[in-house]
Amino acid sequence: MGQAQALRAADPRDAGEAEFRFQDPPGLPDEIRMLREQVSRFVDREVIPFADAWEADGKIPREVFRRMGALGFLGMRHPAEYGGTEMGPLASIVFAEELGRSGYGGFTSSTLVHSDMSAIHIAHRGTPEQKATYLPAAIAGEKVFAIAVTEAGGGSDVARMRTRAVRDGDEWVIDGSKMFITNAV
Numbered sequence: 338m339g340q341a342q343a344l345r346a347a348d349p350r351d352a353g354e355a356e357f358r359f360q361d362p363p364g365l366p367d368e369i370r371m372l373r374e375q376v377s378r379f380v381d382r383e384v385i386p387f388a389d390a391w392e393a394d395g396k397i398p399r400e401v402f403r404r405m406g407a408l409g410f411l412g413m414r415h416p417a418e419y420g421g422t423e424m425g426p427l428a429s430i431v432f433a434e435e436l437g438r439s440g441y442g443g444f445t446s447s448t449l450v451h452s453d454m455s456a457i458h459i460a461h462r463g464t465p466e467q468k469a470t471y472l473p474a475a476i477a478g479e480k481v482f483a484i485a486v487t488e489a490g491g492g493s494d495v496a497r498m499r500t501r502a503v504r505d506g507d508e509w510v511i512d513g514s515k516m517f518i519t520n521a522v
Contacts, residue, residue: 368424369431372413376435379408388441397447399481406478411452415460419472429453450519451475455482483520488513 361370383404391397405411413428415421422428429452436445456475459467474480491497500513 369427372424372428373431373435375408376410376432377438379405379410380435380439384436384439384441384444388439388444392441392443397444399478402448402451402478402481404478405448406476410448411456411478412472412476414453414457415472415476416468419460419468420476421460421472447520450484451482455484455520481520483518485515485518485521487515487517489516 361373383401391401402411409422410432412419412421413424413432414426415423417423433445433449433453436448439445456472459471459475463471471480475482485500486495486498487493488498488500491499498513500511500515502509502511504510
């Protein structure tokens with residue numbers, strides 16, 4: 338039994354008591370409540386039984402991203418024309434809350450880096466060509482997006498990043514180094 342599962346097993350709430358949850362705020366749309374239930378079922382059935390192995394391997398199988406894409410989890414803040422559902426930031430918050438309940442920070446952060454920290458920039462600021470090229474695959478979970486922020490001497494403070502991209506003719510030259518690249522596996 339893995340560490341996160343052992344902690345959950347030792348939780349007195351597992352001895353027949355219902356899991357503690359804050360009440361949803363009044364007026365929360367039914368589609369958001371349904372999303373919460375769907376993500377909770379996904380985490381219980383398709384994450385918790387396998388996440389210790391993923392944590393040991395240091396990566397999440399691509400099929401898990403594809404499954405989340407098929408369920409619509411990866412496109413909630415993206416335009417419908419690229420396969421998104423346009424549910425907005427509240428859906429992302431509920432998604433993050435339910436992923437966080439899994440107890441697996443690596444899984445949660447990897448998923449949210451993909452959906453809410455990297456692909457979202459293309460949705461908001463990408464050219465029409467970039468959106469058409471990259472968003473459908475990101476939303477479907479076929480491509481997993483990454484971020485590369487952490488640098489020696491600057492940590493993850495984006496204001497202190499020294500890496501630069503400079504156009505050289507038809508190409509871009511990236512000059513710098515990173516300590517960690519989330520989702521680079």
